Amino acid sequence: MIVRWLIGLSLGTLIIAATSPWFVRSYVPRRYDEIRHRVLLSPGESYRWRAEGYATTEIGPHGMMGRMTLPNAISSNAVRTDVIALWGDSQAEGVCVADSRKLWSQLQSELQIRTATEHRPRPVQVLPMASSGDDVSNWVAELGRSEAGFGVNEHVILLCEMVDLMGSIAPIDEWKDVDSAGLERMNEVTRWVPDFVLHAGRNLFTDPNTLAARRLRFGIGPVRRNNEPTPVRFETDVDRAAAERWILANLSALRDATDQPIWVVYAPRCPVIMDGTLRWNDPDEVLWSILLQNAAGHEIKLVDCRPAFRESVRRGVFPHGFQNGRIGNGHLNSVGYRLITREFAERWAGSERSDRRRQSVGEPE
Numbered sequence: 001m002i003v004r005w006l007i008g009l010s011l012g013t014l015i016i017a018a019t020s021p022w023f024v025r026s027y028v029p030r031r032y033d034e035i036r037h038r039v040l041l042s043p044g045e046s047y048r049w050r051a052e053g054y055a056t057t058e059i060g061p062h063g064m065m066g067r068m069t070l071p072n073a074i075s076s077n078a079v080r081t082d083v084i085a086l087w088g089d090s091q092a093e094g095v096c097v098a099d100s101r102k103l104w105s106q107l108q109s110e111l112q113i114r115t116a117t118e119h120r121p122r123p124v125q126v127l128p129m130a131s132s133g134d135d136v137s138n139w140v141a142e143l144g145r146s147e148a149g150f151g152v153n154e155h156v157i158l159l160c161e162m163v164d165l166m167g168s169i170a171p172i173d174e175w176k177d178v179d180s181a182g183l184e185r186m187n188e189v190t191r192w193v194p195d196f197v198l199h200a201g202r203n204l205f206t207d208p209n210t211l212a213a214r215r216l217r218f219g220i221g222p223v224r225r226n227n228e229p230t231p232v233r234f235e236t237d238v239d240r241a242a243a244e245r246w247i248l249a250n251l252s253a254l255r256d257a258t259d260q261p262i263w264v265v266y267a268p269r270c271p272v273i274m275d276g277t278l279r280w281n282d283p284d285e286v287l288w289s290i291l292l293q294n295a296a297g298h299e300i301k302l303v304d305c306r307p308a309f310r311e312s313v314r315r316g317v318f319p320h321g322f323q324n325g326r327i328g329n330g331h332l333n334s335v336g337y338r339l340i341t342r343e344f345a346e347r348w349a350g351s352e353r354s355d356r357r358r359q360s361v362g363e364p365e
Contacts (some may be wrong), residue, residue: 067127085150240290
């Protein structure tokens with residue numbers, strides 16, 4: 001019996017090891033980036049994602065997902081180049097879709113087409129600066145660094161949950177130094193331990209959402225998981241006033257971090273299929289209304305993608321979800337990125353035309 005058990009264990013493990021690239025994400029080394037001042041996936045690696053979608057992402061310089069080159073140096077007499085930094089969390093990072101369908105790639109192609117119709121077309125480059133788990137504190141810290149390091153002259157923030165605009169912003173000098181020795185030890189483990197073993201250990205000992213250590217539950221039946229978007233609820237007017245102060249403070253922090261134009265593109269999971277029901281309402285409607293009322297005062301331009309999402313869902317095409325996940329729920333897919341690209345490009349091109357008209361009549365920008 002013991003011999004059979006060992007043979008079965010060995011053969012089962014070999015089968016899982018051989019087939020794991022089909023259904024297990026990859027783990028790749030990370031390194032500290034001197035320009036962005038943070039730990040990022042190492043350039044030249046391939047990052048495989050399988051939880052939703054079925055894509056492999058090539059990691060470019062400075063942890064840019066899917067972009068393998070930086071914009072070329074611009075001579076003093078060249079036509080102005082728009083270098084746009086795209087910020088956000090995993091929804092903007094786009095590891096669920098192929099590199100050519102990622103949001104930054106679709107944006108760059110569409111904006112270049114738009115500028116090609118001008119009398120003096122100019123190149124547009126979009127740098128994917130988004131990273132899973134990022135929120136307003138990361139964006140505030142990195143806006144200025146991207147301008148100094150990459151020549152960024154415009155910022156686009158993809159906001160998919162209003163809670164990402166509600167975080168606390170720590171002063172720059174409070175950011176902890178990187179543990180180089182610990183990072184190198186983890187990279188050694190990543191290089192030598194198979195991905196499926198790392199993934200199994202992570203799922204067993206840590207919570208998949210928070211990465212905090214968890215207690216093992218020895219019980220019968222599944223654990224019910226609540227996968228709703230994270231709403232901020234208001235019990236009283238005092239709560240709303242506190243939320244408004246928080247949003248105002250973070251808008252001010254964003255504006256103080258850069259003199260360049262800032263766009264916030266709102267693309268929440270709305271509509272979403274939840275527990276078999278199609279839900280049309282945005283749980284963060286109140287917070288969005290606060291942002292809508294105060295963004296102009298901080299010279300931040302807004303794009304609301306919810307009408308485009310709703311119209312697409314009415315046609316039966318969902319901007320979120322994948323066939324190997326849940327259609328109508330989850331991360332943005334290539335359809336969602338195409339809708340966001342169209343909505344932003346229309347607003348961006350209109351804003352550019354307005355700026356040129358003001359300049360032609362001598363009005364201040």
